[in-house]
Amino acid sequence: MTRTLxxxxxxxxGLRDGLSEPGALLIGDDRIxxxxxxxxxxxxxxxxxxxxxxxMPGLIDAHFHAYxxxxxxxxxxxxxxxxxxxxxxxIMEDALRRGFTTIRDVGGADYGMWRALQExxxxxxxxxxxxxxxxxxxxxxxIRAPHEDESVCGCAGHGLLAERVDGVDAxxxxxxxxxxxxxxxxxxxxxxxxxxxxxxxxxxxxAEDEIVAVVDEAARRRAYVAAHAYTPETITRAVxxxxxxxxxxxxxxxxxxxxxxxxxxxxxxxLATYEAFRRSGLEDGAPKHLLDKLNDVYGQGIEAVRxxxxxxxxxxxxxxxxxxxxxxxxxxxxxxAQVETPFEVLNSATAVNAEIVGMTGQLGTxxxxxxxxxxxxxxxxxxxLSLLYEDSVAIHSIWxxxxxxxxxxxxx
Numbered sequence: 001m002t003r004t005l006x007x008x009x010x011x012x013x014g015l016r017d018g019l020s021e022p023g024a025l026l027i028g029d030d031r032i033x034x035x036x037x038x039x040x041x042x043x044x045x046x047x048x049x050x051x052x053x054x055x056m057p058g059l060i061d062a063h064f065h066a067y068x069x070x071x072x073x074x075x076x077x078x079x080x081x082x083x084x085x086x087x088x089x090x091i092m093e094d095a096l097r098r099g100f101t102t103i104r105d106v107g108g109a110d111y112g113m114w115r116a117l118q119e120x121x122x123x124x125x126x127x128x129x130x131x132x133x134x135x136x137x138x139x140x141x142x143i144r145a146p147h148e149d150e151s152v153c154g155c156a157g158h159g160l161l162a163e164r165v166d167g168v169d170a171x172x173x174x175x176x177x178x179x180x181x182x183x184x185x186x187x188x189x190x191x192x193x194x195x196x197x198x199x200x201x202x203x204x205x206x207a208e209d210e211i212v213a214v215v216d217e218a219a220r221r222r223a224y225v226a227a228h229a230y231t232p233e234t235i236t237r238a239v240x241x242x243x244x245x246x247x248x249x250x251x252x253x254x255x256x257x258x259x260x261x262x263x264x265x266x267x268x269x270x271l272a273t274y275e276a277f278r279r280s281g282l283e284d285g286a287p288k289h290l291l292d293k294l295n296d297v298y299g300q301g302i303e304a305v306r307x308x309x310x311x312x313x314x315x316x317x318x319x320x321x322x323x324x325x326x327x328x329x330x331x332x333x334x335x336x337a338q339v340e341t342p343f344e345v346l347n348s349a350t351a352v353n354a355e356i357v358g359m360t361g362q363l364g365t366x367x368x369x370x371x372x373x374x375x376x377x378x379x380x381x382x383x384x385l386s387l388l389y390e391d392s393v394a395i396h397s398i399w400x401x402x403x404x405x406x407x408x409x410x411x412x
Contacts, residue, residue: 007047008049060354066127069084188228197289229249235249249308276328309344334389375395
């Protein structure tokens with residue numbers, strides 16, 4: 001075991017609002033062995049003086065699409081799978097270069113990408129994946145235009161990011177197949193969305209018995225269900241039926257937020273995607289129907305975060321970016337800072353997201369026994385969150401599994 005000692009580090013552990021006094025951190029292989037006085041007296045093979053810089057947990061993005069290399073999902077479906085795999089690799093590599101050492105993919109990434117990462121075929125974040133998300137016909141994952149039928153689309157219900165399933169038996173079968181393929185969680189669409197051409201935002205999707213079935217299949221595999229949901233009605237129904245994480249949640253109200261808390265569920269806001277589409281969606285290739293529907297949810301995202309905070313909802317941190325807009329991944333920090341403290345945002349992007357992926361104490365924290373996934377920052381992000389904004393160069397170094405893997409410089 002190679003032991004690396006980091007000296008003169010001020011530590012944000014992901015859990016408490018504050019930095020430690022300058023101290024030491026001992027790493028052995030891929031784990032943190034000791035923090036503080038015990039680390040300071042330990043023998044080490046390598047010693048590095050961080051000169052008072054901040055060490056914090058590596059960032060976790062809990063709503064990501066590694067294979068979404070196009071903003072136009074119809075165009076994405078027409079790409080060769082070998083091409084999609086290569087662009088997915090670049091998207092993951094760049095996410096790591098931005099400081100995201102773990103991502104939860106909620107539609108698209110699969111066992112093949114996970115295995116390549118595990119075997120070190122390429123260097124990217126840790127991956128938690130669901131495979132394809134599940135959509136009813138005419139739901140958010142159905143990208144056919146209203147005039148198209150199955151023969152025109154040619155996709156037979158199996159898209160790159162989503163799969164169409166209708167009925168209890170079909171969704172049970174799809175869930176079992178996804179879990180057989182190693183899915184860490186399952187994803188369903190229970191409301192309309194902006195990327196799909198034929199479903200209004202307010203639409204309630206999947207019948208209750210279908211949602212109950214997928215939740216049951218996940219629970220029996222000790223997994224869980226994430227649900228794309230915007231409106232109070234769809235969020236209420238989802239958490240009542242056992243969904244664990246609500247994705248987006250832009251139109252949530254106070255009463256619904258209270259129900260989320262009572263259910264012990266999470267909300268994962270994704271403000272960066274709406275801002276990115278508003279900023280450059282047209283030039284980045286977003287289809288007209290998406291841009292037309294954007295205003296249905298764009299302005300409400302910030303207020304949804306405020307409402308959830310006031311109700312005590314546990315908030316994760318996600319981005320949901322597509323195509324060239326992945327480069328705006330760290331813009332989520334700037335947007336969330338409008339209504340949250342730096343600690344609240346950083347806690348969401350570290351410790352809370354670690355809870356969501358089932359890795360409490362192993363990811364999202366700086367503590368003995370945790371994976372040594374870390375960022376070294378020039379400055380104190382708890383005092384100045386702009387150190388993590390997308391145009392900042394304050395990330396001194398990025399560590400994954402106990403090894404310095406990159407600087408903050410990426411291909412963006």
